[in-house]
Amino acid sequence: MLGALARSLFGTANDRIVKGFDKSVAKINALEPEISKLSDDQLRAKTTEFRERLAKGETLDDLLIEAFATVREAAKRALGQRHFDVQLKGGMVLHGGKIAEMKTGEGKTLVATLPVYLNALEGKGVHVVTVNDYLARRDAEWMGKVYTFLGLTVGVIVHELSDEQRKAAYACDVTYGTNNEIGFDYLRDNMKYQLSAMVQRPFNFAIVDEVDSILIDEARTPLIISGPAEDSSELYRRADTVIPRLKPDAYEKDEKNRQVSFTEAGIEAVEEILRGDGLLPEGQSLYAPTQVTVLHHVTQALRAHKLFTRDVDYIVKDGQVVIIDEFTGRMMAGRRYSEGLHQALEAKEKVEIQRENQTLASITFQNLFRMYPKLAGMTGTAMTEAAEFAEIYKLEVVEIPTNVPVSRKDYDDEIYRTMGDKTRAIVKLIDECRTRNQPMLVGTVSIEKSEALSEELKKAKIPHSVLNARYHEQEAEIVAQAGRPGAVTIATNMAGRGTDIQLGGNADMLLRQAEAELRLRIPDEAQRAAELEQVAAKIKADIERDRAIVRAAGGLYVVGTERHESRRIDNQLRGRSGRQGDPGASKFFLSLEDDLMRIFGNNKVLDWVQKKGMADDEALTHRWLNKALETAQSKVEARNFEIRKNLLRFDDVMNSQRKEIYKERLELMATEDVSDVVAEMRRDVVDGMVTRTIPQDAYAEQWKTTELKDDVQRVFGLDLPVDQWAKEEGIAEEQIKSRLMDAVERLFAQKAAQYGPDVWRQVEKSVLMQLFDQSWKEHLLHLDHLRQGIGLRAYGQKDPLNEYKREAFNLFNDLLTGLREQVVNVLATLQLRMEPPPMPEPQQIHEVHEDPALAAAMAGDPAFDPADPSGGGVATLQRPFAGAKATVDANDPSTWGKVSRNAPCPCGSGKKFKHCHGRV
The missing domain is CATH 1.10.3060.10 (Helical scaffold and wing domains of SecA)
Structure with missing residues (x-):
């Protein structure tokens, strides 16, 4: 009670931090009339002036007011956008090395230009880290207009670049790239043999977009570059045939901890099957020391069959098993499960089994980003993970208020007895909203459930779009037009999509599509430009009309088909509605059969519901149920935090060794x-x-x-x-x-x-x-x-x-x-010989996260053999050096060079060298 009273009088700690920026914002605003009078060249010259002042001893903080005012003016001229006051505050939070939580639609991409420009003035490079290649390209091109207007250079790192292109991009003042690309470039650089072949320069300052997605969600899996190990494909196929022949009592499954193990009866059954298949000798146990390999393969086959579900955890595309990111619903091409699990899944799905891998280089995202002397981040949802950011990364989270108050209506959750009841209620609501032209965004937790809902909507004859890993390529177009009247969009997850849902539709996206169509249809440039002007006017008029219709209908309605494991993911979905003061609504539908309630729910509460009894299609709301749900999510969040902390504890051991090895390696190269x-x-x-x-x-x-x-x-x-x-x-x-x-x-x-x-x-x-x-x-x-x-x-x-x-x-x-x-x-x-080394068999290098650029990245390094990044032992030394003897004369010991003492004597006697001419 006293705490509530104090907050009402003095505000929260967050309020005080935000209020502390008011004076700086006022000073930036006071400079606006003066800065706006400058010509383009004079504005550009500010960059040179700032750099000269830094060289004379001023600090970045000394320049902040003028630099922010300069960037605001440059954005007005280059983009036609002016930073709001709250965006200036967001920029100050980022410059201070903190996380700025800003709601969806508040312009985080534009906010980043302020601290990026200011910190780039030092010439040490600033990295803006995004979650996918599309956003890296888009933001580098879009916000790059501001930087180039002010005389800075801008680079972008995406997977298809060569080493030379990567080096040039990292040498720029501002570099946009994905977390995976930057991480793999770091690992690859530390596998190079020449300093000149390295593409990155020392880390300086990074701003991580969708910071919760990158530093929290993806932190459970380290980045790994791995090479092929021994092939055991046939054993995976044979082990895979064992599991379908087992009875349900042969194994125990723990869904909460995602574990499965054989029971005693199951072990006996497996041993009997293996003996029949000739994989286990008579009289020998599966747990005998000599049968470790067979046990490993059978255990992974059990996990593949009983813990991993097709179209939920992975999909099969073009004859390959592709992992689905549980947080974004995207395909993670190039990423593979370790310890033979991916091979077990390939055997299960009857596709080609690729060879197992051996780790060549590895790092976690935690240790990668902690190498930056200064780190900041921005996202729409970070407060729920503030404790983890503080403990792991020493990053403080500051919530920035919205420019216009949020007017979205967040309705209470509706809880149904069965999934069927819940689905019918969702379809009914969708039909009602579509009748009044209200667009809907429907969030699901997996591909399987998004397609199941899609089938129900087809039966109800409701037109809709589906956004999941199968339709990854149309992602931006589907999201951009999800705000049109009566549009229904089903999405597996909305984390890090990067494209705003604008009421009435996205004019820029429609204009780009129209321009591409006209380019194909009308070859004459002048005629095409005139036509495009007319089309643009019509698009804008249509969108204004549609926006009015949608606003009158209540704005975007967001529906969650069930709660996610993390409240933050739910908030990301909900936050897609009500951007920039737009009207909107959100509601989550649950059933007692949902995975979250079934696995993590409070059994006492669920028993009470079952006893109370519920009619078909009856919705239930109760504070006990809401509390049970919140407790379930908290349990999962705490468990996932422990998994990440545990991963980090073990990686910290390797990290100290890795830093020492990479440091020594750099010194050797130099x-x-x-x-x-x-x-x-x-x-x-x-x-x-x-x-x-x-x-x-x-x-x-x-x-x-x-x-x-x-x-x-x-x-x-x-x-x-x-x-x-x-x-x-x-x-x-x-x-x-x-x-x-x-x-x-x-x-x-x-x-x-x-x-x-x-x-x-x-x-x-x-x-x-x-x-x-x-x-x-x-x-x-x-x-x-x-x-x-x-x-x-x-x-x-x-x-x-x-x-x-x-x-x-x-x-x-x-x-x-x-x-x-x-x-x-x-x-x-x-011994140095003249014969060229035999060409190694071409082999593939795998990486846990998508990174197709590895072969290209190493192609320019003559000392690097893609088949063996270690350099292949001494085999690569068998190349001619200047001064090496070209021929060996049996009668002339001066032509023999240095002969190993145990080698045959070159004179042809048949004796070992040490017993012949090499006798001491």
């Missing part, structure tokens, strides 16, 4: 001569060998000289009399180490002299970079395997996260130790 690094590696390897075999303060009789001799032979290819040295009177471990080091240094000096210092320097760097990447790739594979089984440690009363941290640290140390030994070994035994 270093022309890595001989000092290799020399230190040699010393470390020799030190390690001696320490391991000659323990400190041990007697000479305890020395493992035979093991040391074998290690020196294995790593350096040197047959040294280490065991004889150890027998010398009074010899110490330091002397043995010194002799070893001298022999190793002589070997490497001979190598450098044989091939020439320049060639050898090139070889050292090439070997080091390739083995560096190979070791990191293998390390990621080890971490994947560790991560998959670490949860079982909880049964032993151990914290899986702590166990993962400890073992990951040990694996990282092993990586560094193994890398040193590998590099030294390859360089010590490497």
